[in-house]
Amino acid sequence: MKKLKIASIPGDGIGKEVVPAAIDVLKAVSEIHGGLSFEFMDFPYSCEYYLEHGSMMPEDGLKRLKDFDSIFLGAVGNAKLVPDHISLWGLLIKLRREFEQQINIRPAKLLNGVRSPLVNPKDFDLIVVRENSEGEYSEVGGRIFREEDEIAIQNNIFSRKGTERAMHYAFDLAAKRNKHVTSATKSNGIVHSMPFWDEVFKDVAKNYPEIETDSQHIDALSAFFVTHPDKFDVIVASNLFGDILTDLGAAIMGSIGIAPAGNINCNGKYPSMFEPVHGSAPDIYGKGIANPIGQIWTAKMMLDHHGENEIGNVLLDVVECTTADGIMTPDIGGKHSTEEVTEEIIKRLKEKA
Numbered sequence: 001m002k003k004l005k006i007a008s009i010p011g012d013g014i015g016k017e018v019v020p021a022a023i024d025v026l027k028a029v030s031e032i033h034g035g036l037s038f039e040f041m042d043f044p045y046s047c048e049y050y051l052e053h054g055s056m057m058p059e060d061g062l063k064r065l066k067d068f069d070s071i072f073l074g075a076v077g078n079a080k081l082v083p084d085h086i087s088l089w090g091l092l093i094k095l096r097r098e099f100e101q102q103i104n105i106r107p108a109k110l111l112n113g114v115r116s117p118l119v120n121p122k123d124f125d126l127i128v129v130r131e132n133s134e135g136e137y138s139e140v141g142g143r144i145f146r147e148e149d150e151i152a153i154q155n156n157i158f159s160r161k162g163t164e165r166a167m168h169y170a171f172d173l174a175a176k177r178n179k180h181v182t183s184a185t186k187s188n189g190i191v192h193s194m195p196f197w198d199e200v201f202k203d204v205a206k207n208y209p210e211i212e213t214d215s216q217h218i219d220a221l222s223a224f225f226v227t228h229p230d231k232f233d234v235i236v237a238s239n240l241f242g243d244i245l246t247d248l249g250a251a252i253m254g255s256i257g258i259a260p261a262g263n264i265n266c267n268g269k270y271p272s273m274f275e276p277v278h279g280s281a282p283d284i285y286g287k288g289i290a291n292p293i294g295q296i297w298t299a300k301m302m303l304d305h306h307g308e309n310e311i312g313n314v315l316l317d318v319v320e321c322t323t324a325d326g327i328m329t330p331d332i333g334g335k336h337s338t339e340e341v342t343e344e345i346i347k348r349l350k351e352k353a
């Protein structure tokens with residue numbers, strides 16, 4: 001029997017509603033699988049924890065988490081209690097950085113029964129691989145005064161190792177999917193980092209002769225994302241471009257409440273962390289209407305990450321049958337509660353046993 005040790009951090013707001021829901025679903029997954037079990041341990045790290053203890057997690061928090069197989073996180077942030085820069089840097093960004101989660105992956109796919117805002121939604125199924133540790137989000141830079149003016153300088157950092165790592169991840173993923181990688185670039189306007197990005201992309205591509213490639217400037221690519229999302233398989237993007245594309249991906253799926261994500265540690269030294277794209281949604285917290293699908297799909301990505309693709313695919317099929325039958329929360333046009341959707345998914349999963 002394979003056992004996965006999962007650290008669960010529900011965090012703030014609706015994280016406290018959707019994480020327990022997704023854990024119930026994972027328990028049902030293990031029941032029907034037979035050869036897979038989970039050991040969950042809950043960690044209360046959140047803004048409420050901060051108010052009580054003066055930090056988002058204890059000093060030895062990283063040590064407590066580092067030996068888990070994965071971290072399953074809900075959402076972090078409640079600006080009414082704690083300023084966002086404290087809660088994000090004190091927990092979410094700290095975990096991503098300290099556990100060297102250099103890649104962020106976010107699929108976008110049209111679920112049966114869910115209305116996309118696209119005019120002619122095609123049946124798209126794509127995945128964005130975002131470099132998560134360097135690029136445009138660097139701390140290098142500052143302000144200078146020159147000729148009676150104030151100037152802000154922001155340096156972009158692209159290491160060959162970091163860039164190659166993201167690209168290899170994208171190509172390996174495409175090899176298991178539809179064998180196409182698109183590189184998001186802007187080498188016609190950004191004259192140092194992006195030509196370098198293009199060069200590394202071409203070099204890495206040589207190792208994967210069976211994979212088709214193309215390279216598109218981020219502006220045109222964003223437009224194409226909206227008009228022809230069905231033309232993409234895997235897209236590899238820098239930190240900033242990936243950030244923007246993945247929000248766009250969540251939007252064309254129909255709701256941020258269904259979009260999943262994973263932060264991947266590639267060197268195997270630390271756990272990867274799975275957290276949906278949405279935040280703590282304080283506007284709907286406590287109403288019982290948070291869409292649990294983002295968190296449940298995120299659980300499927302965690303299953304995939306641990307080699308359990310087969311059961312992961314069963315889970316996503318069940319989610320899709322549920323939405324196809326109109327059993328869904330208000331954000332995607334339904335009338336059902338978090339609990340009703342979750343129970344229906346569990347019931348249908350068990351019918352698969």
Ligand code: ATP
Binds near residue numbers: 277279282331
């Ligand atoms: P953060 O800064 O933590 O990313 P945010 O304010 O940018 O938070 P969210 O918390 O994701 O964004 O909320 C954005 C909007 O989407 C809100 O109106 C919220 O109610 C809605 N929303 C987010 N997640 C869900 C969900 N799971 N189900 C239903 N609605 C959701």
Ligand code: MG
Binds near residue numbers: 279
């Ligand atoms: Mg947000």
